[in-house]
Amino acid sequence: xxxxxxxxxxxxxxxxxxxxxxxxxxxxxxxxxxxxxxxxxxxxxxxxxxxxxxxxxxxxxxxxxxxxxxxxxxxxxxxxxxxxxxxxxxxxxxxxxxxxxxxxxxxxxxxxxxxxxxxxxxxxxxxxxxxxxxxxxxxxxxxxxxxxxxxxxxxxxxxxxxxxxxxxxxxxxxxxxxxxxxxxxxxxxxxxxxxxxxxxxxxxxxxxxxxxxxxxxxxxxxxxxxxxxxxxxxxxxxxxxxxxxxxxxxxxxxxxxxxxxxxxxxxxxxxxxxxxxxxxxxxxxxxxxxxxxxxxxxxxxxxxxxxxxxxxxxxxxxxxxxxxxxxxxxxxxxxxxxxxxxxxxxxxxxxxxxxxxxxxxxxxxxxxxxxxxxxxxxxxxxxxxxxxxxxxxxxxxxxxxxxxxxxxxxxxxxxxxxxxxxxxxxxxxxxxxxxxxxxxxxxxxxxxxxxxxxxxxxxxxxxxxxxxxxxxxxxxxxxxxxxxxxxxxxxxxxxxx
Numbered sequence: 014x015x016x017x018x019x020x021x022x023x024x025x026x027x028x029x030x031x032x033x034x035x036x037x038x039x040x041x042x043x044x045x046x047x048x049x050x051x052x053x054x055x056x057x058x059x060x061x062x063x064x065x066x067x068x069x070x071x072x073x074x075x076x077x078x079x080x081x082x083x084x085x086x087x088x089x090x091x092x093x094x095x096x097x098x099x100x101x102x103x104x105x106x107x108x109x110x111x112x113x114x115x116x117x118x119x120x121x122x123x124x125x126x127x128x129x130x131x132x133x134x135x136x137x138x139x140x141x142x143x144x145x146x147x148x149x150x151x152x153x154x155x156x157x158x159x160x161x162x163x164x165x166x167x168x169x170x171x172x173x174x175x176x177x178x179x180x181x182x183x184x185x186x187x188x189x190x191x192x193x194x195x196x197x198x199x200x201x202x203x204x205x206x207x208x209x210x211x212x213x214x215x216x217x218x219x220x221x222x223x224x225x226x227x228x229x230x231x232x233x234x235x236x237x238x239x240x241x242x243x244x245x246x247x248x249x250x251x252x253x254x255x256x257x258x259x260x261x262x263x264x265x266x267x268x269x270x271x272x273x274x275x276x277x278x279x280x281x282x283x284x285x286x287x288x289x290x291x292x293x294x295x296x297x298x299x300x301x302x303x304x305x306x307x308x309x310x311x312x313x314x315x316x317x318x319x320x321x322x323x324x325x326x327x328x329x330x331x332x333x334x335x336x337x338x339x340x341x342x343x344x345x346x347x348x349x350x351x352x353x354x355x356x357x358x359x360x361x362x363x364x365x366x367x368x369x370x371x372x373x374x375x376x377x378x379x380x381x382x383x384x385x386x387x388x389x390x391x392x393x394x395x396x397x398x399x400x401x402x403x404x405x406x407x408x409x410x411x412x413x414x415x416x417x418x419x420x421x422x423x424x425x426x427x428x429x430x431x432x433x434x435x436x437x438x439x440x441x442x443x444x445x446x447x448x449x450x451x452x453x454x455x456x457x458x459x460x461x462x463x464x465x466x467x468x469x470x471x472x473x474x475x476x477x478x479x480x481x482x483x484x485x486x487x488x489x490x491x492x493x494x495x496x497x498x499x500x501x502x503x504x505x506x507x508x509x510x
Contacts, residue, residue, distance in 0.1 A: 015196040017043045017181075018384055020212035022188050022226055024048075025055035026164070026369045027347075027361050028218035029171040029182075034373040036178035037394070038387035043210060044172070044180060045201060047187040047222075049476050051168035053292060054220045055366065056480050057328025059246065059270055059282050062087050062095050062367050063159035064125060066102075066260070067268050069117045070109075074124065076346045080367045081125020084160055086392060087367070088129055091170065091399040093406060093433030095162045097130055098272070100258045101143050103154040103312070108262040111153065118157055129403060130158035146253035146313055156257070161272065164366055165480040166431060169469050170396040171369075177397070184470045191215060191230050193355045214380050217360040221292035221329040227360065238348070239362055240334035241289065245297035245327040246282030247305045248274060248486070252315050261312050269308045275483050276423070278323065281305045288329050297325035324486060333363040347372050351379045398433025409434065419446040424456040431482060439464045453499060454492030455484045462496075466503055474500060 019035050021028045024046025032044045046052070064081035065073070087095045104111060118133040136154040138144030144151055176182050183203065190200040197215045201208055219226045224236045251273075253259075258272040267285060274280035284301045302319050310316045333348040347364035349372075351357070359379055364372050374389050381387075401409055406429060413425045417440045420428070428436040439461050443449055450459025457477070465471035465481050474497045478485035488496070 015211040015213045017041045017210065017212040019043070019214050019216065019380070020045070020197060020199055020210070021216045021218055022191075022230070023216075023218035023220060023222070023361075024050045024168070024172065024182070024184060025053055025218065025220050026051070026168050026171070026366050027220070027364055027372055028216070029168050029175060030369040030373040031216055031218060031376050032180045032182070033171045033175035033178065034370075034377055034389075034391055035384075036175045036180040037390050038377065040384060040387070042175065042180035043183070043212060044175070045183045045186040045188050045199075047185070048293075049184055049472070049480060050172050050182075050470055051165035051480050053222070054328040054330055055168050056165035057244065057246070057295075057326050058164045058366055059244075060161050060164050060272070060274075060280065061159060061270070062162050064121060064367070065365070066117060066121055066157070066159075069120055070113075073346065074120075076365075076368075077121070078124045079371055080365060081121070081127065083367050083371060084125065085127065085129050086370065087162075088160060088403050090370075090391075090394060091162075091167065091396040091433070092401060092403045093398055093409070093430055094166055094170065094396070095160050096406075098159060098161045098256070098258050099131075099156050100159055100260050100270075101136065101138075101154055101156055102260050102262075103138060103144075103147060103151045105262045107264075114155055118155055121157060127158075130160075133157035143255065143257060146315070147259075148312060148314055161258070162366075163431070163483070166482075167366070167396075169481060170398070173397050173469060182470065185472065188226070188230055193231075193358075195356060197356050197358075212356075214357045214359070214383055216376060217358065220361075221288075221331045223331055223360060223362060231358070236350075236360070236362070238334050240332045241287070241292070242330045242332055243286045243288035243295060243327055244283035244330060245286075245301040245305070246280060246325065247297065247302055247322045248278050248280050248324040249309075249317050249321050250279070250323065251277055252279040252309065252313055252317075259312070261308060263308060263311075269305065271309065271313070275486055278486060281309055292329040295327045295329050297327045301327070331362055347375075349375055349379055353382070357383050398435040400434055406430070413437070413440070416440070417443065419443075421456070427456065427482075428461075451499070453496045454489065455487040457482070457484055457496070459499070459503075462500060463503060466500065466507065471500075472504065473497070 018040040019042050021044040032042050036042045064077045068077050122132040138151040138154045172182050186203040192198045197212045199210050217226050224239050227233045261269050272280045306317050348362045350360040410429050471477050
């Protein structure tokens with residue numbers, strides 16, 4: 014008898030989404046991730062939960078419809094983490110004509126059965142305050158709805174829910190060999206040691222490492238339809254003071270977003286460039302940073318240079334290669350390669366963060382002949398901390414401050430935005446700010462650190478500052494060093510208990 018019903022390689026959004034769904038159906042699940050959760054592509058997105066407006070011109074209607082439907086599912090599932098955002102799309106001379114944009118926005122408003130978000134509208138950018146950050150000359154534009162999120166926290170919350178439903182989540186654990194028989198025999202390496210486990214079915218959800226897993230772990234032929242595309246982003250000081258995002262058309266056919274980010278910053282991205290090599294080494298290169306700075310300077314009154322970039326990041330998307338000449342024209346839909354010759358194997362290629370839940374359902378459907386048909390359940394579920402109404406963030410912030418009056422509004426807002434109703438687990442019975450323990454930097458306290466280590470698999474300062482939060486934008490180098498030392502002490506103390 015196998016140790017697990019299902020083993021999953023990869024702790025990105027697809028892997029943890031599959032683990033959560035499977036655990037909620039009563040299956041025994043093991044997920045292994047070679048590094049930290051969301052340490053690859055799933056922490057390097059544009060942070061959007063969206064249908065993909067530009068996908069309409071490629072006639073990817075099924076993908077857009079599914080993504081638009083999921084957008085509102087995600088709003089209900091995690092109202093603290095997935096937030097509505099309005100986007101401004103200025104008309105550009107020589108670009109897509111107004112009739113095309115109106116038609117696209119009409120479809121965007123109606124394809125997904127929109128119920129929560131407001132529809133699109135026309136803008137007079139010469140008079141509307143939304144036009145004031147832009148260069149002179151913009152007259153017409155449009156405004157429409159999508160959502161934004163913290164992508165890496167979305168991964169962590171899915172993993173947390175999976176674990177609370179019985180899944181075993183092993184980070185910093187590498188699967189080095191998978192041998193197939195009546196079940197899968199997996200050899201795992203972690204912290205200098207190794208062990209073996211067995212599973213009735215296996216999912217390769219390693220994202221840009223999926224091809225490496227196929228050839229080195231599974232010892233199979235290379236994936237022929239896997240295309241790797243690199244996307245880079247930059248973060249600069251706030252370019253505008255309102256809460257809308259901008260989407261710009263560019264002469265090279267790309268669209269680039271400029272989004273309000275972490276209260277005091279603007280996120281700009283993304284690029285689309287072919288990639289080869291080790292995804293672990295990916296980073297935004299000077300040419301890509303220059304390109305994004307040029308996009309900003311072509312559209313905003315405020316100009317920037319590479320020296321103004323306070324943070325840059327890049328990720329590698331694994332896409333199903335359809336032979337498109339340009340990376341931006343490659344479909345963002347997911348493909349499942351299912352092999353049932355012996356213990357079943359499902360290899361995940363492609364996918365969007367917006368549609369991870371539907372992808373997970375498709376994987377469980379594909380494995381149903383072996384693992385059994387069990388009811389899907391995630392469509393009406395909530396993620397940890399999301400058990401409050403859509404639009405209820407302000408009420409929850411007020412309640413949090415009322416019960417913990419020593420918190421500043423900004424601190425309470427960050428805790429609610431990250432943890433939702435579970436912020437109270439960090440605040441617990443604290444009566445004063447000092448009760449939260451030493452302050453590491455910004456508003457990060459020892460109490461929050463203990464929570465992240467105990468419940469959210471945080472092991473290093475990067476886990477905390479860039480994937481469990483974005484406080485790395487506010488930490489100094491000495492504060493980072495102090496945080497690393499403090500965390501090592503907490504982890505060491507926990508290990509000896």
